[in-house]
Amino acid sequence: MGPAAAIREKDQSERPANATDPSPASPAHTSNPTRAGFLPVCMEHVPPSAWHGLDIFTKTHNPHGTEEIFTHFCGRQTRFSQHARDHLAESGVKFVYIPIAQQDVFRRQTEAGLLELIGQAGLAASIKAMIVYQTSVALVDEVLTDPDLSAMSPRLENVSRAVATLVLNDPTAFSHLFAAAHHDFYTAAHMVNVATGMVPLAYALGHHDPDVLSDICQAGLLHDIGKTYLPSELLNQSRPLTRSDWEQIKRHAELGAQYLSESEGIHPLCPTVALEHHERMDGSGYPHGLSGDEIHPVSRICAVVDSFDAMTSRRPFKTGAMSIVEATALILNETPAHYDGAVVRAWLGLVHATQPQDGDSSAHTRRESERFRIDCPARLHVLEKDGESWRQRPALQITAFNISQGGLGILSPKPIAPAQRARVHLLGESSLKRSFNCIAVRCRETADGWFEVGIQCEPVEDDLPHD
DSSP, X not given: OOOGGGTTTOOGGXXXXXXXXXXXXXXXXXXXXXXXXXXXXXXXXXXXXGGTTOOEEEEEEOTTSSSEEEEEEEOTTSOOOHHHHHHHHXXXXXEEEEEXXXXXXXXXXXXXXXXXXXXXXXSOHHHHHHHHHHHHHHHHHHHHHOSOHXXXXXXXXXXXHHHHHHHHHOTTHHHHHHHHOOOSXXXXXXXXXXXXXXXXXXXXXXXXXXXXXXXHHHXXXXXXXXXXXSOHHHHHOOSOOOHHHHHHHHTHHHHHHHHHHTSTTOOTHHHHHHHHTTOOTTSOSSSSOOXXXXXXXXXXXXXXXXHHHHHHSOOTTOSOOOOHHHHHHHHHHTTTTTSOHHHHHHHHXXXXXXXXXXXXXXXXXXXTTOOEEEEEEEEEEEEEEETTEEEEOOOEEEEEEEEOSXXXXXXXXXXXXXXXXXXXXXXXXXXXXXXXXXXXXXXXEOTTSOEEEEEEEEEOOSSSOOO
16 A cells, blocks of 8 residues: 555545445445545555455446446455455456545554565565565655654554564565665655665674564664655755755754654664764764764664665656666775775675676666555646647546656546646645646556556646647
């Protein structure tokens, strides 16, 4: 499931009266699941136990109109079995729907089911890593928008334990977590990338105690939480950062450490790593210019993974991301001045093992547009040329289910023809609340009557797009 913050504050008036107690005899009719009070959930990456006690709906076209019909597939007392999931998948159904009122239960059950899922012998390691990764991103996104971190500490511990267990149980875990990682400019994805890199790196450096690895994971998940105190426009702007911008951004280390030290249930390692992950071995880092052994060993681990992920990720103020080869070369060049040599050697060994060994340097780059899964309500306006200007058609209520720096994946109640220009407004909170000028590049109808549309887009700068 994508970021909970994107829909948590949805207007209660938009939920149907039966959202918390749906009846199979009364299917909901609407052109948008979120407006009807439903959350679309991709069946592929959800632990079986996450569905317990939930109402599951499917969606079909209304043959007598343009609205959609949400039909009760199974109720809280009926187990949503693997057989039922397989049957729907074989029929081409990718998404099912749960009442928005039940999303908190669903989210917590997804997190609680991670250890059970990791122990499943017949499940591919890549799928386990994907589910753990996506669940971690959803939780961290919620952490970034919820001020009550103390209340979330048990959930952070549970997810951190799952990452540690995955690494301890499977020597190939890093390669699968590395493949699952998203490398766009979202803070939540970056924090999870760092955490899921720190745990295998700590293991490679000799930390094999599950409690220690779990604590290290939690420190990684929270290392950049101080960025919640910075203006979102500062973090998401597309122009190059000024010296003043950088001075503001550098404050996140101390702000995050202070916040974590004041939060109950958070391991003491977390504020230490938040404070020190930008310190450098020669004392040139910030905020306190620590050097050598003055820097905590786990902070030194975080420094390497954090720098590598920042180098290879696409950011709004960067023209492009470094390739893996370029990033590793730069880190090596800055060792031992900036980074701990033992940590760097272990990290490069892990990264090297994930890369093709055929001598093709082009294989050592990330995909042009890594996708970050979301479940975010949105509006789409098809644009038509009217003389020298553009005219917007009435809005379609859509759901965005993934996002990258170069585009969006959306679910639309109507087809959007390839090459059609459009304007999309994401209605989520925090970093997801933004608008784009778009061009549709593909459109296909799913078995449940929804249109899955891929669109290339860029942030809105003018009132309407120009040729």
